[in-house]
Amino acid sequence: MNRTGAVVSAVLAVVAFEAVTVANARGALLALTGIPLLFLMIHLIWTLRERAPTPEELPGDIDNGPAEMLQRWQARAQMLADRADGSRADWDRHLRPLLAKEFELSAGQRVAKNRKAIEAAGRHQFGTELWRWVDPANSALRDQTTPAPGRAALDEILRRLQRM
Structure with missing residues (x-):
């Protein structure tokens, strides 16, 4: 029944x-x-x-342990670090949004609310040369010819974000 x-x-x-x-x-x-x-x-x-699902029927996105989670995180971090050595379009598509969002969260201000204040804080925190690689308004998604700043710049940006 x-x-x-x-x-x-x-x-x-x-x-x-x-x-x-x-x-x-x-x-x-x-x-x-x-x-x-x-x-x-x-x-x-x-x-x-x-009708309870067996472990084989559960979706694959469920956490299967800390080792697998660490492995996924390392693979994603490696992929993002490789983007730092690619083209500017790769940087702008994959790294800039992450860095800009992290800066926005660390600064405690939204870019949409006060663009000039964020820009001044970004120049103060990163300097003019590095800020141009974090600034969300400085994106050129189609620029496949200009190289990205590289891992050294990414490391320095991350170091300065960490100090915030």
């Missing part, structure tokens, strides 16, 4: 027991209506246990 059939059967049984009890004895109403509800709850619990 499926869940819908079990629910309908239980509701009909409760209604029948109530009709019988109202005609005969009101005191037994609570006890008699509890019996089908008890059976319904047991059936639902049984059905849910049978």
Whole structure:
């Protein structure tokens, strides 16, 4: 019997027991209506246990342990570090948004609210040369010919972000 059939059967049984009890004895109403509800709850619990997913059926994005999580983090960090040696378009597409967001969070101000204050804080924190690689307004996503600043610049930007 499926869940819908079990629910309908239980509701009909409760209604029948109530009709019988109202005609005969009101005191037994609570006890008699509890019996089908008890059976319904047991059936639902049984059905849910049978349908519980096995570990093989669980999605692959669920944490499978700290080692795998560390391995994914290292692979992502390596990929981002490789972007620092690529083209300016790679930098602007992959690194600049992360660095700009981190700076925005560290500065405690949103770029959209006060652009001039963020720009002044960025120049103060990074200097003019490094700020141009963090500044979200200085993006050139199609510039495949200009090289990115490299890992040394990325390291220095990250070091200065860490000091904030």
